[in-house]
Amino acid sequence: MKRKIYALIVTATLFLSMSGLVMAEGKDLRVGTIQFSHLNQLPEDFLLEKLPVRSGEVYSNKSLSDIYLALKRLSYISNVNVYPKIEGETVNLMIEVDEAGNALELAKREESAEDLNQKTEFKVSSVDISGIQTLNKQDFLKDVPVKEGEYFTPQEAIDGAAKIFQSGYFSSVEPKVDRKTDNTISVVYLVEENPTVQSITVKGNTLFTQEELKKALGIKEGEILNGNLLDPDRNGIIKHYNQAGYSLARIETIAVSPAGDINIELTEGIVDSVSFKKVASKKDNERSSERSSKLRTQPYIFERSQSVKPGEVFEMKNVEATIRELYRTGIFTSIEPVLSGKENDPNARVVEFLVEERPTTTINGSISYGTSVGLVGGIKLSDSNFLGKGQEAAFNIEASNKGDKTFEISLFDPWIRGTERVQGGGAIYWKETANDDAVADEVEKVRKVGTRWTIGKGLNDKIYVRGSLRYDHYKEILGSKKINDKYNLIAISPSLIYDSRDNAFNPTKGIYSTLAYEYGDLVKDSRKYSQFEADLRGYHRTFFKDKNVMAYRVVWGSTGSGTPEALRFSIGGAETLRGYDYGKYDGFNKFHATVENRTQINKHIQLVAFFDIGNAWQNVTTVNGKKVYSPDRKNANNFADLKKGVGVGLRLNTPIGPLRFDYGWPLDPEVKGGTKTGGKFYFSFGQTF
Numbered sequence: 001m002k003r004k005i006y007a008l009i010v011t012a013t014l015f016l017s018m019s020g021l022v023m024a025e026g027k028d029l030r031v032g033t034i035q036f037s038h039l040n041q042l043p044e045d046f047l048l049e050k051l052p053v054r055s056g057e058v059y060s061n062k063s064l065s066d067i068y069l070a071l072k073r074l075s076y077i078s079n080v081n082v083y084p085k086i087e088g089e090t091v092n093l094m095i096e097v098d099e100a101g102n103a104l105e106l107a108k109r110e111e112s113a114e115d116l117n118q119k120t121e122f123k124v125s126s127v128d129i130s131g132i133q134t135l136n137k138q139d140f141l142k143d144v145p146v147k148e149g150e151y152f153t154p155q156e157a158i159d160g161a162a163k164i165f166q167s168g169y170f171s172s173v174e175p176k177v178d179r180k181t182d183n184t185i186s187v188v189y190l191v192e193e194n195p196t197v198q199s200i201t202v203k204g205n206t207l208f209t210q211e212e213l214k215k216a217l218g219i220k221e222g223e224i225l226n227g228n229l230l231d232p233d234r235n236g237i238i239k240h241y242n243q244a245g246y247s248l249a250r251i252e253t254i255a256v257s258p259a260g261d262i263n264i265e266l267t268e269g270i271v272d273s274v275s276f277k278k279v280a281s282k283k284d285n286e287r288s289s290e291r292s293s294k295l296r297t298q299p300y301i302f303e304r305s306q307s308v309k310p311g312e313v314f315e316m317k318n319v320e321a322t323i324r325e326l327y328r329t330g331i332f333t334s335i336e337p338v339l340s341g342k343e344n345d346p347n348a349r350v351v352e353f354l355v356e357e358r359p360t361t362t363i364n365g366s367i368s369y370g371t372s373v374g375l376v377g378g379i380k381l382s383d384s385n386f387l388g389k390g391q392e393a394a395f396n397i398e399a400s401n402k403g404d405k406t407f408e409i410s411l412f413d414p415w416i417r418g419t420e421r422v423q424g425g426g427a428i429y430w431k432e433t434a435n436d437d438a439v440a441d442e443v444e445k446v447r448k449v450g451t452r453w454t455i456g457k458g459l460n461d462k463i464y465v466r467g468s469l470r471y472d473h474y475k476e477i478l479g480s481k482k483i484n485d486k487y488n489l490i491a492i493s494p495s496l497i498y499d500s501r502d503n504a505f506n507p508t509k510g511i512y513s514t515l516a517y518e519y520g521d522l523v524k525d526s527r528k529y530s531q532f533e534a535d536l537r538g539y540h541r542t543f544f545k546d547k548n549v550m551a552y553r554v555v556w557g558s559t560g561s562g563t564p565e566a567l568r569f570s571i572g573g574a575e576t577l578r579g580y581d582y583g584k585y586d587g588f589n590k591f592h593a594t595v596e597n598r599t600q601i602n603k604h605i606q607l608v609a610f611f612d613i614g615n616a617w618q619n620v621t622t623v624n625g626k627k628v629y630s631p632d633r634k635n636a637n638n639f640a641d642l643k644k645g646v647g648v649g650l651r652l653n654t655p656i657g658p659l660r661f662d663y664g665w666p667l668d669p670e671v672k673g674g675t676k677t678g679g680k681f682y683f684s685f686g687q688t689f
């Protein structure tokens with residue numbers, strides 16, 4: 001159909017170019033003379049043979065389009081115009097052509113290819129190989145396309161020579177074709193065998209022995225050389241290096257003597273230098289300042305994560321380990337390795353990492369709203385790469401219209417410079433939390449002022465031990481405005497952490513788990529305080545790969561029977577059980593679990609669907625008009641009355657930091673036997689976990 005339409009267009013165009021051409025109705029016109037103009041290289045007779053129309057044939061409008069299409073298909077013709085002229089009952093055709101620059105060469109090449117693929121009238125009487133000394137010629141003849149008894153095609157004889165040569169056992173293969181007196185064809189392939197291998201010598205190797213590399217090469221001394229095994233692209237020595245992770249090893253020279261001595265020189269790829277360079281942003285141009293092209297992260301952060309070392313043989317696993325370790329800091333969004341060589345040293349390999357840093361500094365004044373916490377306003381300054389040192393620093397002031405207030409300054413270094421993975425930090429804080437639903441005999445406000453100091457050490461890149469010491473002053477105020485409790489706490493907390501996440505900021509695979517025990521003394525108070533908490537998190541990609549991640553979290557906690565109310569567990573809200581009020585459930589024991597599906601829409605937007613479940617357990621009795629709380633271990637151990645919530649969320653990666661918006665619906669009544677409430681909105685920063 002396409003050709004038909006094209007022909008009609010060409011025909012119409014040609015008719016427009018015909019001056020005064022009128023088809024006499026009822027007359028049969030015939031093709032008269034056919035002539036070519038503008039020919040420079042191509043013979044006219046040669047092009048006449050390519051035409052589908054001949055002089056003397058019946059003429060029709062279709063004749064013009066057929067001529068045009070036939071010539072345009074030829075690679076050596078770039079343009080065609082056909083001019084018909086009626087003289088009586090004949091139509092003379094003048095064909096104007098534009099030749100390609102090398103028209104004659106292209107025409108010869110096409111004609112030669114066509115001739116070679118044409119079957120001849122001669123049958124093949126015999127096919128043989130001459131020159132084989134030690135090999136079995138039948139092993140090679142079986143793959144030759146020329147067969148006895150079939151009509152001879154020249155191209156098949158050429159293809160047969162290529163097949164024999166591709167076996168790798170011959171240094172030359174030449175087809176010889178003889179025509180016999182009985183009009184048959186005999187085909188003989190004249191070959192020269194490769195020499196018998198006498199010795200194999202490999203130079204430049206330091207990682208593997210001569211015997212290991214000779215075995216990997218697959219060539220044996222005393223056998224005919226198969227040249228395919230020396231092909232740099234399929235060389236067994238290079239495959240051996242690649243399988244061991246040395247992917248930049250390469251063959252520099254291969255020499256085979258007539259006597260059969262093989263000498264191979266290789267370079268294993270020694271790392272000459274390693275550098276880290278900032279990825280140029282779309283805003284960067286030739287006028288960019290030096291500062292805009294300089295990485296904010298300090299060089300020693302890269303150096304201590306760097307497994308690729310100058311002077312060592314290049315291994316891809318070291319590149320991958322470097323990238324993995326840098327990603328786990330949570331500072332970077334993109335790390336791409338670029339590998340190159342040096343002109344003056346064939347064994348040198350230059351490794352450069354192109355790095356894109358994540359915006360780690362957030363400086364924002366905010367006003368937000370949460371169904372449970374009300375209207376929250378504050379100023380928060382935080383940086384997870386403080387001064388480019390990979391440290392986590394924060395200054396935070398917040399207040400809500402429901403009575404919550406926070407002031408906190410903190411600094412934590414996950415790897416102190418110049419140490420073997422020693423980490424440490426501290427914080428000072430003043431917090432006040434309020435429960436505006438509290439009645440006269442319930443705690444309405446808790447005020448806490450204190451400081452916390454932590455020191456730890458990484459046993460390796462995944463396992464850490466930490467110890468913390470804190471001193472806090474607490475004041476609990478009842479709804480009646482009376483003081484419920486007041487105490488000073490000194491507590492120590494050893495913890496064990498396992499972290500195999502690929503990215504601390506936005507993990508897509510790996511496990512994060514903590515086991516923490518805290519023991520405290522209430523100063524000048526007979527009560528003792530202790531608390532245990534286990535937190536397990538896991539991440540993995542789904543069949544959508546990097547675009548979709550499943551995230552899981554399970555937390556269990558238990559605290560001693562002498563624990564004051566402000567130190568007990570609270571469940572409910574954006575971090576634990578969405579769909580319910582912040583701190584809705586208090587207790588001496590807690591359990592909560594979350595399943596999230598995170599879908600990355602683009603670089604800035606992520607959609608989340610989640611399911612939360614959990615509760616906290618304690619018994620409540622009234623003694624002398626005052627509520628007394630005690631552990632409810634039975635229901636805690638039976639996971640009784642678990643509350644469930646589902647919802648959706650949005651994560652926005654903004655220049656001022658990642659923002660989190662969630663809306664959760666409760667699946668259970670807040671109080672057993674009560675009425676289920678509506679959904680709740682939450683606003684916060686970063687991922688839930």
